[in-house]
Amino acid sequence: MSSTLVLAQLLNGLQYGVLLFLLAAGLTLVFGIMSFVNLAHGSLYMMGAYFAATAFQYTGSFGLAVAAAMGGALLLGLVLELAVVARLYRRDHLDHVLATFGLVLFFNELVRIVWGSQPVFLQVPDLLSGAIDIGGFSYPSYRFAIILVGLAVAVGSWMLINKTRVGMLIRAGAVNPAMVAALGVNIRLLNAMLFAVGAMLAGLAGAMAGPILSVQSGMGESVLITTLVVIVIGGIGSVTGAFYAALIVGIVDTMGRVFLPLILRQMTERSFADAAGPALASMLVYLLMAVVLAWRPQGLFPANR
Amino acid sequence: MKLLLSRPSVWVPLLVLLLLASVPLVAQAIGETFYIAFFARIIIYAIAACALNIALGYGGLVSFGHSLFLGLGSYAVGLAAFHGIGSGWVHLLVCLVACGLVGLVTGAISLRTSGIAFIMITLAFAQMGYFLFVSLKAYGGDDGLSIAMGSRFGPFDLSSATNVYIAAFVVLVLSLWWLARLRVAPFGMVIRGARQNLRRVNAAGIPARRYQLLAYVISGMLCGVAGLLLANLNAFASPSTLAWSVSGELIVIVVIGGLGSVFGPLLGALVFLGLEEALKGVTEHWMVIFGPLIVLVALLGKRGIVGLLEHFDARAPVNVSTTVPIAENAAIDATSTARKTT
Numbered sequence: 001m002s003s004t005l006v007l008a009q010l011l012n013g014l015q016y017g018v019l020l021f022l023l024a025a026g027l028t029l030v031f032g033i034m035s036f037v038n039l040a041h042g043s044l045y046m047m048g049a050y051f052a053a054t055a056f057q058y059t060g061s062f063g064l065a066v067a068a069a070m071g072g073a074l075l076l077g078l079v080l081e082l083a084v085v086a087r088l089y090r091r092d093h094l095d096h097v098l099a100t101f102g103l104v105l106f107f108n109e110l111v112r113i114v115w116g117s118q119p120v121f122l123q124v125p126d127l128l129s130g131a132i133d134i135g136g137f138s139y140p141s142y143r144f145a146i147i148l149v150g151l152a153v154a155v156g157s158w159m160l161i162n163k164t165r166v167g168m169l170i171r172a173g174a175v176n177p178a179m180v181a182a183l184g185v186n187i188r189l190l191n192a193m194l195f196a197v198g199a200m201l202a203g204l205a206g207a208m209a210g211p212i213l214s215v216q217s218g219m220g221e222s223v224l225i226t227t228l229v230v231i232v233i234g235g236i237g238s239v240t241g242a243f244y245a246a247l248i249v250g251i252v253d254t255m256g257r258v259f260l261p262l263i264l265r266q267m268t269e270r271s272f273a274d275a276a277g278p279a280l281a282s283m284l285v286y287l288l289m290a291v292v293l294a295w296r297p298q299g300l301f302p303a304n305r
Numbered sequence: 306m307k308l309l310l311s312r313p314s315v316w317v318p319l320l321v322l323l324l325l326a327s328v329p330l331v332a333q334a335i336g337e338t339f340y341i342a343f344f345a346r347i348i349i350y351a352i353a354a355c356a357l358n359i360a361l362g363y364g365g366l367v368s369f370g371h372s373l374f375l376g377l378g379s380y381a382v383g384l385a386a387f388h389g390i391g392s393g394w395v396h397l398l399v400c401l402v403a404c405g406l407v408g409l410v411t412g413a414i415s416l417r418t419s420g421i422a423f424i425m426i427t428l429a430f431a432q433m434g435y436f437l438f439v440s441l442k443a444y445g446g447d448d449g450l451s452i453a454m455g456s457r458f459g460p461f462d463l464s465s466a467t468n469v470y471i472a473a474f475v476v477l478v479l480s481l482w483w484l485a486r487l488r489v490a491p492f493g494m495v496i497r498g499a500r501q502n503l504r505r506v507n508a509a510g511i512p513a514r515r516y517q518l519l520a521y522v523i524s525g526m527l528c529g530v531a532g533l534l535l536a537n538l539n540a541f542a543s544p545s546t547l548a549w550s551v552s553g554e555l556i557v558i559v560v561i562g563g564l565g566s567v568f569g570p571l572l573g574a575l576v577f578l579g580l581e582e583a584l585k586g587v588t589e590h591w592m593v594i595f596g597p598l599i600v601l602v603a604l605l606g607k608r609g610i611v612g613l614l615e616h617f618d619a620r621a622p623v624n625v626s627t628t629v630p631i632a633e634n635a636a637i638d639a640t641s642t643a644r645k646t647t
Contacts, residue, residue, distance in 0.1 A: 037421055087604055093421055094367050098560055099603035101553040106596030113590050225432050225549060228425045236421060279440035286433040290414055293426060297417040 004137045009258050010251065015143045017250020018150025022205035023227040024234070024242040025157055026198025032237020033174040034191055036085060037093050039100035041227070042220025043107035044199045048073045048206025049215040050111055053122040062125030066207045073203020077196040085195060086188070104221070111217045122210035146208050153201065154243050161239060170194065174237060229289045235299025244301055249285050256284040314614035318568035321575060325474060329467050338466065342538065345470040347578045348477050349534045354558040354570030355480045356527035361556065362565030363493055364520045365500030369424045369552050370411070370431030374404045374525040376547030378532020380438060383450040383542025393456030393463060400529045408525030412518045428549060435547040449543030456537055463537040473534045477571070480527060485567045496520045557599055563611030572610045
C-alpha cells in the first residue's frame with residue numbers, strides 16, 4: 001500500500017464526506033427543528049443534478065448550472081413545503097414517512113418522463129478539469145473544489161446558526177416553537193425558509209456530484225440512506241455533529257471499499273476474502289452506525305438541549 | 306347474522322376471504338391461470354403486512370426495515386435450494402431461525418432509540434442486508450438466485466403457483482385468526498398500551514421494552530414466512546426484495562388498510578396491488594399517479610379502509626373499534642414530545 005494511494009483515498013473520502021454534509025445539513029435542520037422526516041430530500045438532490053445538467057446543456061456555463069440547481073431546488077422546496085410538508089408538521093412520524101415516500105416515487109418517475117431513463121451527463125467545467133499537484137502527487141482539481149465548497153458551506157451554516165439573529169430564532173424554534181411564535185416571530189415563514197434552504201443545499205450537492213456520478217432516476221436514494229446514517233451517528237438536530245459524522249462516514253466508507261478487501265486478502269485465504277471483502281465494505285457504514293448506537297443511542301455529538 | 310350484516314367492517318373482509326378462496330377454482334375454470342399468481346402475490350403481501358402490523362399497528366414501532374425479513378425468508382429458500390436441500394421443513398426452520406436471530410439483534414439495538422431514530426435504524430439494517438446479498442457473488446449477487454425446486458413439505462410441493470396459493474391462503478387465514486386473538490390477549494394489550502404510553506406501562510411493573518422486542522421478533526418471523534412463500538411463487542430469490550422501497554410499500558399497505566386493525570393489511574394489500582396493476586394498464590409511468598395518491602393518503606389521515614368500513618357500521622359498540630382512534634394518536638404525540646423535552 002503506497003502512501004499516495006492512502007492520501008488519494010483519504011481525499012476521496014473527504015470529498016464524499018463533504019458532499020454528504022451538504023445533504024445532512026439541510027436534512028438535520030428539518031429533523032431537529034421541525035422534527036420532520038423528509039425522505040424526499042434525496043429527490044431534491046436528484047432534481048438539483050437534473051436542473052444543473054439541463055442548464056449546462058443550454059448555457060454551457062457551470063456557474064449557471066450550479067445557480068439553476070440551487071434556485072430550482074429552493075423553489076421546489078418552497079412549493080413542497082407549502083403544498084405537503086406544512087400540513088404534516090403536527091402529525092406523527094409515520095405520516096411524514098408515508099407522504100415523503102410517495103413524493104420519492106413521484107419524482108423518480110417524473111424525471112424518467114421528462115429526461116428519459118438513460119443517465120444524463122454533466123461535464124466537469126473546463127476551468128476545473130485539470131489536476132493539482134502536491135509534491136509529486138496529483139489530485140483532480142474538481143474534487144478539490146467540492147471539498148472547498150463543502151467546507152465553505154459548513155463555515156457559513158455554523159455562522160448562520162450561531163452568530164446571526166435568524167440563527168438564534170432557529171435555535172429557539174428548535175426548543176420551543178410555541179414560545180417563539182408568541183414572541184411575534186412568523187414561525188410559519190421561518191419553517192418554510194428553513195426547509196427551502198435545506199432543499200437548496202441538497203440541490204447544490206446534486207449539482208456538485210453531477211460531474212462525478214451519473215445523473216439518473218433513483219440516484220437520490222442510496223445517498224439519502226447514507227445521509228440518514230450520518231445524521232443518526234452525528235446526533236439528530238446537530239449540524240456540528242452532522243459535519244463530523246459526514247466526514248467520518250465519507251472516509252470510513254471510501255477507505256473501507258479500497259482497503260478492506262486488500263487487508264482481508266492478506267489475512268485470510270483468497271476465495272473467502274474475495275467474497276467477504278466487498279460485502280463487508282459495503283456494510284461498513286451501517287455496522288459503524290449499529291456500533292455507535294449500541295454505545296450512544298443519542299449519537300456522537302448530540303444537539304445541546 | 307343480522308348483527309354480522311349490519312357491520313361492513315366484519316363482513317367485507319370475510320367476503321374478500323371467501324372470494325380469495327374461490328380464485329384458483331375460477332381461474333382454472335376460465336383458463337386464466339395468470340390470476341392465481343397475481344392473487345397469490347396479494348395474499349403473500351397481505352401476510353407480510355399482517356406481520357408488519359404487529360410491530361407498526363399494535364406496537365407503534367415504525368419499522369422501515371421489514372423488507373429485511375422478507376428477503377431473509379426468500380434467501381432461506383434460495384440458499385438451501387442452491388445447496389440441494391429441497392425439504393420445506395428445513396427451509397422453514399432456516400427462515401424462522403434466521404429471522405428470529407436477526408430480529409432479536411437488530412430489534413435490541415433499534416429499540417434503544419425511539420421516534421425518528423428508530424425509523425432510520427431499522428432502515429439502515431435492511432440496507433445492510435441488501436448490500437450483503439448484492440455483494441454475495443457466489444449466490445448470484447445483484448442478479449438474484451433462481452430456485453430450481455420449490456419447498457417440499459412431504460407430498461405437498463410448493464413448485465406450482467396453485468400450491469403456493471393454497472399454502473399462502475392457509476397461512477393468511479391462520480395469521481388473521483391469530484392476530485385477532487393477539488389483539489385482545491395480555492401480550493397484545495401490553496404492546497398496544499406501550500404504544501400509547503410507555504411510561505405508564507413501565508410504571509405498572511411491566512418491562513415494556515422486552516414486550517416490544519418480542520413483538521418485533523415475532524413480526525419479523527412472520528414476515529420471513531411471507532418471504533419464503535414469495536421465493537417459491539417467483540422461483541427466484543432477489544436482493545430487490547430487500548430494497549428500501551419494499552419496506553415503504555409494506556408500510557403503505559398497512560396504513561391504507563387500517564393501522565392496528567386485524568383485516569386492514571389484507572384489504573390494504575388488495576387495494577395497493579390491485580391499484581398498481583390497474584395503473585400499470587393505463588400508463589407505463591404509473592408511479593407518477595401512484596406517488597401523489599400515497600401523499601394524499603398521508604394527508605387525509607390514517608383510519609384506512611377498515612376505518613371507512615367502521616364508519617358504516619350500524620350501532621357498533623365503541624370498545625370493539627379495530628382502528629386507532631384519533632385521540633390515541635394525540636396521546637402518542639404528547640408522549641413523544643414529553644420524551645423529547647426531558
